[in-house]
Amino acid sequence: MKITDLLFQLVQNTVLLVAAPLLPGWISQCRAWLQNRNGAGVLQPYRMLLKLFHKDAVLADQASVLFRVMPYVLFSCMWLAVALVPVLVTGLPLAPAVDVIGLVGIFALARMFISLAAMDVGTAFGSMGARREMLVGFLAEPALLMVLFTASTISHSTSLTTIVETLAQQHFVLYPSMTFAAVAFVMVLLAENARIPVDNPATHLELTMIHEAMILEYSARHLALVEWAGALKMLAYMTLGIALFVPYGIAAPGDWSALPLAVVLLVLKLALAGAGLALIETLSAKMRIFRVPEFMGTAFLFAVLGLLTHFLLEAA
Amino acid sequence: MTHIPFTGQLINMCASLLLLIAFAMLSQRRVLSLVHLFAMQGLILAFSTTVVAYSSHQSHLYFSAGLTLVLKGIILPVILHKLVRRLDILWDVETLFNIPTIMLVGLALVVFAFNLAAPISHMAGTITRSTLGVAMASVLLSFLMMITRSKAVPQVVGFLAMENGLFFAATSATYGMPMVVELGIALDVLIAMFILGIFFFQIRVAFDSLDLKHMEQLKDD
Numbered sequence: 001m002k003i004t005d006l007l008f009q010l011v012q013n014t015v016l017l018v019a020a021p022l023l024p025g026w027i028s029q030c031r032a033w034l035q036n037r038n039g040a041g042v043l044q045p046y047r048m049l050l051k052l053f054h055k056d057a058v059l060a061d062q063a064s065v066l067f068r069v070m071p072y073v074l075f076s077c078m079w080l081a082v083a084l085v086p087v088l089v090t091g092l093p094l095a096p097a098v099d100v101i102g103l104v105g106i107f108a109l110a111r112m113f114i115s116l117a118a119m120d121v122g123t124a125f126g127s128m129g130a131r132r133e134m135l136v137g138f139l140a141e142p143a144l145l146m147v148l149f150t151a152s153t154i155s156h157s158t159s160l161t162t163i164v165e166t167l168a169q170q171h172f173v174l175y176p177s178m179t180f181a182a183v184a185f186v187m188v189l190l191a192e193n194a195r196i197p198v199d200n201p202a203t204h205l206e207l208t209m210i211h212e213a214m215i216l217e218y219s220a221r222h223l224a225l226v227e228w229a230g231a232l233k234m235l236a237y238m239t240l241g242i243a244l245f246v247p248y249g250i251a252a253p254g255d256w257s258a259l260p261l262a263v264v265l266l267v268l269k270l271a272l273a274g275a276g277l278a279l280i281e282t283l284s285a286k287m288r289i290f291r292v293p294e295f296m297g298t299a300f301l302f303a304v305l306g307l308l309t310h311f312l313l314e315a316a
Numbered sequence: 317m318t319h320i321p322f323t324g325q326l327i328n329m330c331a332s333l334l335l336l337i338a339f340a341m342l343s344q345r346r347v348l349s350l351v352h353l354f355a356m357q358g359l360i361l362a363f364s365t366t367v368v369a370y371s372s373h374q375s376h377l378y379f380s381a382g383l384t385l386v387l388k389g390i391i392l393p394v395i396l397h398k399l400v401r402r403l404d405i406l407w408d409v410e411t412l413f414n415i416p417t418i419m420l421v422g423l424a425l426v427v428f429a430f431n432l433a434a435p436i437s438h439m440a441g442t443i444t445r446s447t448l449g450v451a452m453a454s455v456l457l458s459f460l461m462m463i464t465r466s467k468a469v470p471q472v473v474g475f476l477a478m479e480n481g482l483f484f485a486a487t488s489a490t491y492g493m494p495m496v497v498e499l500g501i502a503l504d505v506l507i508a509m510f511i512l513g514i515f516f517f518q519i520r521v522a523f524d525s526l527d528l529k530h531m532e533q534l535k536d537d
Binding site for chain 2: 173174176177179180183293294297298301302304305308309311312313
């Protein structure tokens with residue numbers, strides 16, 4: 001392990017951490033444009049975070065340590081997830097730490113903490129949100145795993161580095177199975193990041209909330225961290241999607257000359273993905289909560305179909 | 317994986333897109349979206365036939381691709397669209413019960429079709445042999461769609477989608493049928509569409525609805 005690699009990892013993590021709120025800002029800006037509004041600008045999440053960090057935190061009397069620790073755990077989990085996905089260069093020092101299954105585990109850990117903390121104070125909406133989150137989560141997780149397994153069977157490894165290297169840095173091959181996996185992944189992304197049609201991030205109706213219901217009791221710096229973690233989670237999912245389905249441009253280890261192109265391509269892909277997400281959100285309406293299992297079941301089916309088509313069409 | 321040529325990869329891609337559309341049709345509630353999906357299926361079918369024709373140097377397949385494009389990509393969807401508009405069911409939403417179960421049955425059908433096609437694929441020498449399983453799966457899925465629907469228009473879309481699947485099976489297993497047969501089938505489908513279109517109106521006049529469940533009253537007691 002070289003010192004430059006280590007330095008690059010540190011710089012990359014910091015830059016991604018600071019730049020993450022740009023992503024939700026960009027998405028809501030796109031949504032505003034699609035709805036013929038001017039929008040608040042891509043910097044709005046930063047203003048929000050600044051405001052929240054300057055406020056005094058209010059805690060419920062019955063709040064336990066768990067409630068206060070949760071934002072920090074959530075934030076670190078999501079930052080770690082962002083750091084583990086190959087974004088610009090493969091083979092960074094952190095990459096061997098965890099494979100795709102571990103990555104899903106990190107998301108699961110964050111989900112467990114946020115659900116427990118939501119139930120901790122004992123408000124009705126908190127525990128309702130926690131239960132719904134677990135419902136969505138337990139359906140989304142197998143679908144995500146099947147998507148990742150499809151990529152793993154193609155590259156014969158569960159390590160994200162190997163997957164990206166197989167898909168991007170060898171000669172161009174069309175994988176039919178990845179079409180199914182991509183559809184399933186987009187559905188999981190929508191569900192896991194609390195977007196329309198599964199959840200509405202901008203809702204004020206407590207009865208329809210999932211993610212928002214869980215963080216109703218949070219304020220000030222805690223809420224800021226939760227919001228920031230949300231932005232990081234979105235970034236982690238989008239970069240994971242890019243790494244799996246359009247990894248072209250991610251540089252090989254030690255190939256510093258390819259780095260500027262990789263940065264430009266990454267920004268371009270993220271901007272496109274954000275605009276696409278805004279389009280999906282504008283075109284669809286929020287589902288009833290009881291439709292969600294159907295939606296996630298479809299995602300799981302597509303992921304399984306991807307695996308099946310891999311064995312039929314691609315197995316040598 | 318690397319020994320499959322690029323055209324073969326394109327055909328495999330089209331095959332999986334067709335399978336994707338078959339599943340989308342299975343779970344689609346809106347009549348209009350169903351017609352759009354059917355048009356998309358026709359376009360992909362025409363594209364994949366062109367790719368097969370190009371890679372296998374079978375010039376008659378270009379004609380079938382053109383025929384597919386005109387008939388299944390343009391004419392039939394336009395007729396269906398007009399029918400849906402005339403019948404005033406543009407925004408009709410069908411109540412489908414238990415989509416996850418239907419999808420699971422569909423998945424089982426796909427596994428069944430893949431297994432069924434595996435020995436045939438081994439024997440065939442065509443570039444497209446591995447897509448035979450997908451073609452059979454989409455035939456079975458369209459059949460399942462016809463079974464699960466009770467309204468007339470979705471059933472007809474299912475019937476046409478089944479014909480698409482058969483056509484895809486023919487191209488993938490044997491580089492298409494003889495031209496005479498293909499023209500005959502195309503004409504048959506077109507005529508069937510016209511007759512079914514007339515039937516729609518007759519059914520609605522007789523039962524005041526397009527729900528085929530009402531036909532059960534017709535039996536002799």
